[in-house]
Amino acid sequence: MNDAITKIYKIAFQTNILSLNAAVEAATAGEAGKGFTVVAQEVRNLANRSAEAAKEIKELVEDANLKANDGKKVSDEMIVGYKDLNNQITETITILENGSSASKEQMTGIEQIEDAVTMLDKVTQENASEANQVRTIANDVSKMANELVNDAKNKQFN
Template identity: 75%
Template sequence: MESINVLGKVLNDNARNNYNNGEVLEKNSFVMTSSMNNLASKTNEQAASLEQTSAAIEEITNITRNNTQNATKMASLGHIVKKSVLEGENLASKTAKSMDEINDKVKAINESISIIDQIAFQTNILSLNAAVEAATAGEAGKGFAVVAQEVRNLASRSAEAAHEIKNLVEEATLKANDGKKVSSDMINGYEELNNNITQTIQIIEDVSNASKEQITRIEQINQAVDMLDRFTQ
């Protein structure tokens, strides 16, 4: 009976311990269940966030890719514009050279006009001398006097024509000089424009290269996010 009592006490103690352990286990099960539910909720939130991040990165990738393509097109157009500027600069240089040639021709014309003017002056003097000689000859020199007068009139008209031509040539010289100045200004403008276009093309190419590098990095990030999303799922 004493052994049975001892056994009953041991069994009672074990039952009480099992009951207590059951209560602890139940409490821990509730805590674990809550933790698992919290983990599941956080995981779902993380998965949704990763999906949004992945979509945003994909959109950024598309935008960056479009920017790269546009930068490439801009660089191509910049080279075309630069070529046009170089052609314009060459044309302006040719125009300035033509203006110099025109000035040379104008100088030659001025020299010719000076010669004509001198000839007219000398002819006028000769006609005056001839008129004096005709007057000295009396009746016999009347016909020669008429010829001398006509020669003097012709010399006078030649001098007037030479003077008018000289004025026109001087105006042409001024216009040619103005044209040369305009051509020089155009050349300077084209040179400055060419430098600006060159710098712009360099900047566009740098942006294009940076965008290409950015696309590579973004695609790597996108792959990492996709992998993390799969692991999360």
């Protein structure tokens, strides 16, 4: 683009010089060169408009180039941001997986505790049942001992 703009500037400059030369020649030609003077002036106006258009095109290209560079910077920043976001997502997934694993371990521990409590409850019930049986036996033995003591009191030994 810069090469094309430079060529347009050169052509406009050369055309402007040619139109000035033509105006000088028309002026020296006098009355016969009046028509040629008008044409030379129009060529000069065209050269000036071409130079102005080249200047505007150059400014537009420079502005577009700046905007493209700004867009590239924004794009690069977005890429860095997305990489950071991806890393954070990966870390979050790892944390969630670790949490899930810990939760499963806790669940296994809770199940083991429940099994132990169930076993303790069963043993406690068995102990309570045996304690009732021992109490019943103790009551029976106490009753028999009392009967024996009473029986022995009532008997007379010589």
